[in-house]
Amino acid sequence: MKHARIAWAGAIHHAVADGDGLRLADGTHLAEDEVVWLPPVQPGTIIALGINYADHKKELAKELTLTAKDEPLAFLKGPNALVGHRGRTRRPADAAFMHYECELAVVIGKAAKRVKRADALQHVAGYTIANDYAVRDYLENWYRPNLRVKNRDAATALGPWLVDAADVPDPHALALRTLVNGEQRQHGNTRDLIDDVPALIEYLSSFMTLQPGDIILTGTPEGVSNVVPGDEVVCEIEGLGRLVNTIVTEGS
């Protein structure tokens, strides 16, 4: 089943996918554009992966000082960063390079501490789509990627749906792509993840307890490019839906 959190008629509701639209618990059917889409999960800890696709790693090779990779490059984000489907993300006026990142997002359903790879997927509630924008102008070499690049308000779109894990038989065979104003700019497949979902859960839970509502953004493939105010950015993942976001100027 596909679940959403939405605001409609002055209240916040849980809704499920129903044909082209959504259905509330009381049976009310609503169209996609009648509601305000919130991030489908009230987030716990948000963990993001850098450079988790081989092709993206190559794309960034010039600026990476890494040679051998010994463990996943994980970093954390705050809940301020999230924005729902059909939301807006601001591009700072002084930015020269702001790019999207389409990512498979894993939502934890059951606490996980020192979980082994073979058991890891039992701790997953479901999956959604993330568009984890970065403003590269602000990149500094201290605690990379620094929060000014990666933890800006409403610069991580999430949604539209939380899709039950039971409906995603293989999270490592999902095509993903990003379209900007209808033109495909990024594409990949989750089969190319360097550290796959069980590996990430095993790694993270080896030192921190993952809790229900925690979200793991698994990284993005190659094909990042600059986006500007007015651009409609759509991230699609096979079986999970399409996450729409619009770039706006600061102050709008």
Next chain:
Amino acid sequence: MLVINDALACPAGRSAAEDRPLPQWQGVAAFAPPPIGTAYGTLLNHRDALAALGDAVNAAPYKAPPKAPVLYIKPQPCLAGHGAAVEVPADAEALEVGAHLGIVIGREACRVAEAEALAHVAGYTICSDLSVPHPSYYRPSLRYKARDGFLPLGPWILAARHVPNPDALEVVVQIDGKEAQRYTTAGMQRSVARLIAEVTAFMTLAPGDLLMLGAGPAAPRARAGQTVQISIAPIGTLQHRLVAEGRA
């Protein structure tokens, strides 16, 4: 909005925090961590901590001193209360103790001007920001800083009205009763108000969020079996122990 009248704390074994005058908390031995939202830390805010790096700030991999505040997040499972026993991982000889003044947000803070910043603070607490010592600030692994229990804090959040000048507080760290560090918050490159202004220029702090001001220079280290005490008057004293992994 988070409003604190005196001192907000959650005695161990109780499910909810209570706001009481400070003397009423004296004698309570153990506390759960006070309720906070997202915990943000600030790296290298103390002038002497940055100065200690010398010319390394201009060399690879950093290539330049930090411009914006250098921030990090400690996830919720890091939170531990006064009196907690924190596990030192088997492969670490000692942990680095980052003694911070903790700023707890009261009113949502988004693009706040420096002059208005302190009006967004509900109160202050004491933070023992633990890390596995790591040589580089470039891209340290989460497993150095984000381990369960790696942020003892408290014992309470003291209302901001009881802390007239957060930029002139003395921070004293004792390990097994012996003084290991002493510094004042006057040595920070960014004051409490300045830090709030620069951070909220790009990210909103919500009521209950914690912003750690910065550790002092030459952060001390402590080993399993030792007791850490951090005192910041007029807030109080935070105490916790370190134990070997598997012995908590």
